[in-house]
Amino acid sequence: MAWPVDEVRLERVRRAMEEADLDAIVVRAPDNIHYLTNYWAMKAWEIAILPRQGPPVLLAVEPQEPDVRRTAWTDDIVFFKGFNPDDARPSFLRALEKAIGVLTERGLTRRIGVETSNAVQSPERMTGEPTVYWKGYFDDLEAAIDEVVDCTPMLTRLRMIKTDQEVERLRITNDLAAEAVAHVRDNIRVGMKDAEVGSMYEGYVHSHGIGYRDTIDMARAFTLVWSGESIQTFTATKNTVVQDGAPTLMEIWTCADGYWNDLTKNAAAGPLSPEYNRLTDLLLGIFDEAVRDYVGPGVALADLDQFIRARTAEGGYPGQPSHYVCHGVGSRAHEPPWAHPLVDQRMEPGMVLAVEPGIYWDGGGGLRLEDNFLITDDGAEKLCSAPEDFRR
Numbered sequence: 001m002a003w004p005v006d007e008v009r010l011e012r013v014r015r016a017m018e019e020a021d022l023d024a025i026v027v028r029a030p031d032n033i034h035y036l037t038n039y040w041a042m043k044a045w046e047i048a049i050l051p052r053q054g055p056p057v058l059l060a061v062e063p064q065e066p067d068v069r070r071t072a073w074t075d076d077i078v079f080f081k082g083f084n085p086d087d088a089r090p091s092f093l094r095a096l097e098k099a100i101g102v103l104t105e106r107g108l109t110r111r112i113g114v115e116t117s118n119a120v121q122s123p124e125r126m127t128g129e130p131t132v133y134w135k136g137y138f139d140d141l142e143a144a145i146d147e148v149v150d151c152t153p154m155l156t157r158l159r160m161i162k163t164d165q166e167v168e169r170l171r172i173t174n175d176l177a178a179e180a181v182a183h184v185r186d187n188i189r190v191g192m193k194d195a196e197v198g199s200m201y202e203g204y205v206h207s208h209g210i211g212y213r214d215t216i217d218m219a220r221a222f223t224l225v226w227s228g229e230s231i232q233t234f235t236a237t238k239n240t241v242v243q244d245g246a247p248t249l250m251e252i253w254t255c256a257d258g259y260w261n262d263l264t265k266n267a268a269a270g271p272l273s274p275e276y277n278r279l280t281d282l283l284l285g286i287f288d289e290a291v292r293d294y295v296g297p298g299v300a301l302a303d304l305d306q307f308i309r310a311r312t313a314e315g316g317y318p319g320q321p322s323h324y325v326c327h328g329v330g331s332r333a334h335e336p337p338w339a340h341p342l343v344d345q346r347m348e349p350g351m352v353l354a355v356e357p358g359i360y361w362d363g364g365g366g367l368r369l370e371d372n373f374l375i376t377d378d379g380a381e382k383l384c385s386a387p388e389d390f391r392r
Contacts, residue, residue: 003038005073006165009158010036010050016154017052017113024051025113025151026099026141028092030130031122031258031331032115032155033058039072040218040258044123044130045082045092047099049108057102059095071217078102092131100144113151114141122260122332125218156336160328161350166259167374170330170352173256174263174372174384176212176219180204181265181386184250190269192242194230197250197267198223205254216256224251229364233323245273247280247367247390253333260333261383262354264370266390277391279359279367284389286311286357287369295355295373295380299347301326301339308357309341321358321368329354329372351375352383 013036017025026049027033030041033048037056042064049057055074061082068077080094081087087094103109116138124130142148162170183204188197202221209219225237228246242248247266254261272280286308294304308325312318326339329352337345337353347353353375358368369388373380 002071003165003169006038006163008163009165010056010073012158012161012163013050013155014052016158017050020113020149020151020154021111022052022113022149022151023110024049024103024108025155026103027115027151027155028095028133028137029115029118029121030124034122034258035155035159035331037072037074039068041124042067042126043082043091045080045095047095049099049102051106051108059098059102061091061095093136096137096140100140104144109145111147111149112141112145113154114138114148115152115155116148116150117152120332120334122258125258159331160336161348162330162352162374163350166330167350167352169257169259170261170372170374171383172213172215173254173259173261176205176209176216176256177221177252177254177261177263178384178386179208180221180254181250181252181263181267181384184265185267185390188242188248188267188269190242190244192269194225194227194240194242194248195237197227197242197248198225198237201225201250201252209256212256219254219256221252221254223253225249229361231360231366232364233321233358233360233366233368242269244270246276246365247272249368251368255333258331260329260331261372262327262329262333262356262370263372263384263386264356264358264368265386266367266369268390268392270392272391276367280389280391282315283357283359283367283369286315287355287388290357291355291373291380291382295347295353295375297347297349297375297377297379301337301343301345301347302341304355305339305341305343312357312359315359317359320360321356322360323356323358325357326353326355328352347375349375349377
């Protein structure tokens with residue numbers, strides 16, 4: 001969809017560029033291109049240049065011209081061929097060549113920000129197979145520019161605080177997710193394959209999300225699903241089935257036009273066993289208390305981490321969970337900030353955080369709860385309306 005230019009976002013970036021004495025920044029990670037131009041790349045061949053003054057320059061592949069002109073926040077667009085019968089080089093090299101030409105022609109070669117330390121990037125829109133960085137990309141830029149400065153820390157810091165437009169778009173992603181969760185909870189059955197549950201969720205998001213509220217062009221979801229004793233964190237969906245008396249845990253990533261959430265929602269095909277009811281009560285209590293007392297402006301991320309781990313230990317599960325209990329979401333499903341007992345960082349209004357306590361049993365089984373929260377001036381707002389208590 002064509003969203004209006006997020007002037008607040010671009011002004012924040014330009015102020016940071018001025019403080020860093022950067023004439024421009026050059027980005028090619030699909031999430032950073034999307035962040036600066038609103039164009040969600042199809043093949044991750046594109047490059048965006050944001051001068052300190054003036055609109056972004058977007059270098060995009062020719063077949064995408066209608067999409068680019070409809071969605072991008074700039075009319076300053078340079079197209080390159082996806083296939084050129086007279087040039088056997090990969091398409092992204094033609095993009096780089098044109099980008100260096102733009103920098104040179106416009107006198108933007110003194111001090112330029114480049115993503116030299118990018119370690120993670122969100123996938124492009126087409127295949128989830130992004131074209132990543134190569135040595136020649138940096139070599140060619142460094143040869144054309146007087147001074148290259150790593151702009152990744154600056155963009156990472158800026159992206160942690162969402163603008164009003166970004167919050168609106170994350171609300172849409174979470175609303176779509178809530179509908180898909182309700183669909184699964186209404187239709188899950190004992191004996192259904194865990195993979196079928198995941199397909200049910202993913203299919204709902206894709207089929208209902210494209211055109212959602214006449215707002216979303218592309219929506220996709222990715223799931224990991226486990227039931228009963230197959231619940232084990234950091235494992236793939238198995239060839240197992242929905243169990244009677246046990247929860248089915250859905251680790252969910254939902255993306256609507258480049259904005260991601262990260263949720264863990266559970267479903268049950270019938271009443272839970274007493275053992276699982278006790279575990280659910282324990283984890284719901286930890287989750288509710290953590291959100292009430294440790295998710296809000298000025299709260300140290302370390303305090304949230306320490307509280308969840310201490311309460312989990314008091315409940316009889318020391319050393320759990322084996323994963324982070326909180327991180328940011330937005331242009332990626334996992335992005336800074338991250339909660340850790342050694343991190344000296346506090347929550348700020350505008351952050352959107354996934355909070356995810358979990359408890360796992362030896363040999364398999366357990367439970368995790370996770371939702372996304374917008375940090376406001378006076379507290380936190382839950383963004384997904386699907387309830388944590390999933391019991392029938």
